[in-house]
Amino acid sequence: MKESYDALWENCLSIIKKNVNEKSFDTWFKPIKPIKFESDVLTIQVPNRFFYDWIEEHYLTTLKKSIYQVLGPNGQLEYKIVVDKNTQRQIEKPIDLSRIKNPFVIPGLKRSKVQSNINPKYTFDNYIAGDCNRLGRSAGEAIAKKPGGTAFNPLVIYGGVGLGKTHLAHAIGNAILAKDNTHNVYYQTTEAFTTQIVNAIKNNSIQDLLNYYQLIDTLIIDDIQFLSGREKTQDIFFNIFNQLQQTNKQIILTSDKPPKDLEGISDRLINRFKWGLTADVKAPDFETRLAIIEAKLGTDIEKVPKKVMEFVCFNIKKNIRELEGVLISLMAHANLNDESVDINLAKDVIRKFVSHENKSISVENIAKLVAEHFSVSMDKLHSNTRKRDVVTARQLSMYLAKNFTKSSLKEIGHHLGGKDHSTVIYSINTVKDLIHTDPLFKETVAELKKKVELSLMN
Ligand code: ADP
Ligand code: MG
Numbered sequence: 001m002k003e004s005y006d007a008l009w010e011n012c013l014s015i016i017k018k019n020v021n022e023k024s025f026d027t028w029f030k031p032i033k034p035i036k037f038e039s040d041v042l043t044i045q046v047p048n049r050f051f052y053d054w055i056e057e058h059y060l061t062t063l064k065k066s067i068y069q070v071l072g073p074n075g076q077l078e079y080k081i082v083v084d085k086n087t088q089r090q091i092e093k094p095i096d097l098s099r100i101k102n103p104f105v106i107p108g109l110k111r112s113k114v115q116s117n118i119n120p121k122y123t124f125d126n127y128i129a130g131d132c133n134r135l136g137r138s139a140g141e142a143i144a145k146k147p148g149g150t151a152f153n154p155l156v157i158y159g160g161v162g163l164g165k166t167h168l169a170h171a172i173g174n175a176i177l178a179k180d181n182t183h184n185v186y187y188q189t190t191e192a193f194t195t196q197i198v199n200a201i202k203n204n205s206i207q208d209l210l211n212y213y214q215l216i217d218t219l220i221i222d223d224i225q226f227l228s229g230r231e232k233t234q235d236i237f238f239n240i241f242n243q244l245q246q247t248n249k250q251i252i253l254t255s256d257k258p259p260k261d262l263e264g265i266s267d268r269l270i271n272r273f274k275w276g277l278t279a280d281v282k283a284p285d286f287e288t289r290l291a292i293i294e295a296k297l298g299t300d301i302e303k304v305p306k307k308v309m310e311f312v313c314f315n316i317k318k319n320i321r322e323l324e325g326v327l328i329s330l331m332a333h334a335n336l337n338d339e340s341v342d343i344n345l346a347k348d349v350i351r352k353f354v355s356h357e358n359k360s361i362s363v364e365n366i367a368k369l370v371a372e373h374f375s376v377s378m379d380k381l382h383s384n385t386r387k388r389d390v391v392t393a394r395q396l397s398m399y400l401a402k403n404f405t406k407s408s409l410k411e412i413g414h415h416l417g418g419k420d421h422s423t424v425i426y427s428i429n430t431v432k433d434l435i436h437t438d439p440l441f442k443e444t445v446a447e448l449k450k451k452v453e454l455s456l457m458n
Contacts, residue, residue: 229425
């Protein structure tokens with residue numbers, strides 16, 4: 001009898017309602033439909049696997065309580081997951097654009113085509129091969145032939161700043177699209193991904209976001225180290241990841257360190273990251289650096305004597321973006337002053353450009369700079385005081401230490417009053433959020449950054 005299970009679920013809901021806040025209730029319980037009641041088992045239908053996981057993880061006790069009160073001690077709950085079993089059907093389900101306001105879907109196509117965010121500039125053709133990137137490159141090429149159909153799922157590309165991770169990730173995306181432009185490739189930075197999720201939570205549209213991610217065939221998320229300390233984002237990413245993986249979709253991630261060294265990211269996610277292939281990109285050797293620069297310069301190559309190019313490549317070893325920067329700035333100087341590009345000019349530019357490549361600053365010295373700026377004593381900075389200006393100074397010190405030193409979160413916390421690594425992550429994220437929302441604070445941060453940079457040059 002329909003009324004009976006409807007009524008039973010209604011009773012459960014009225015109990016649940018008393019135990020969860022209104023927003024959660026609307027998000028997680030309203031979409032549930034009761035569909036059957038038979039021998040003490042009430043079956044409810046949830047929109048997808050993610051709902052099920054989320055409810056089990058966050059509302060199990062509340063649910064159990066309500067079932068017990070309504071159905072008695074033998075009462076049981078069974079879930080039925082609707083669309084999950086048949087992803088195909090869900091993909092073809094028309095999207096209610098008026099409700100989603102989804103900026104990424106191009107309407108009017110039979111199968112929703114996702115705007116890829118792939119930069120056409122970064123291809124395999126202009127990605128110079130070398131020992132430094134052999135593994136990632138060949139895995140990428142294999143994936144491009146058969147996205148989702150290789151053992152490299154996920155592919156995690158890791159390595160230092162400016163070594164070509166983003167370029168490689170886009171190259172894979174471009175190669176996939178060149179072969180099949182109906183394939184839904186989607187590139188997103190971790191920062192943008194986090195913002196999407198924060199907004200979806202605010203607007204109660206997590207479900208729409210999840211539906212959207214089910215349209216994707218190849219998902220590329222860049223710089224996953226920034227997931228650190230973002231627990232909600234990690235939760236939701238975990239579920240997106242599982243859904244894509246279960247349906248043999250391709251996942252490509254980049255990171256500044258290998259998964260095992262990522263801090264502030266849940267173990268279950270790290271474990272997932274290790275399922276496929278982890279490939280590193282290293283700093284290129286001299287010949288590869290030269291080849292990269294030659295390729296970048298294109299026809300401009302005539303303007304730079306070979307000797308100068310070699311000189312620059314010899315001196316800048318650890319970051320290709322910096323190498324490019326020096327070359328660009330070199331040519332700009334020469335153009336502007338009508339000078340020829342020679343070794344002396346190159347020396348000048350390198351000095352300005354990579355002023356602090358080999359210099360370093362300690363967490364302690366950063367803390368001193370910040371303390372001075374806020375007229376806070378070092379003792380206070382190291383204490384447990386929760387006074388506003390001290391807390392701000394401490395959080396800023398952590399943020400700058402993360403940016404300007406190679407210290408781990410644990411070490412940073414240790415130097416700043418014995419805080420644990422989660423406090424450090426929390427502080428860094430607080431600073432990042434404030435930079436986005438408070439222009440005055442943003443200025444303060446810029447000022448402090450300049451001070452740190454200055455002290456690096458001296
Ligand atoms: P990362 O994401 O690792 O910080 P990027 O992918 O942004 O680095 O690379 C920095 C710059 O160096 C980009 O302009 C990129 O095109 C260039 N680059 C890096 N590796 C290569 C390569 N193997 N061949 C050509 N250009 C490269
Ligand atoms: Mg990058």
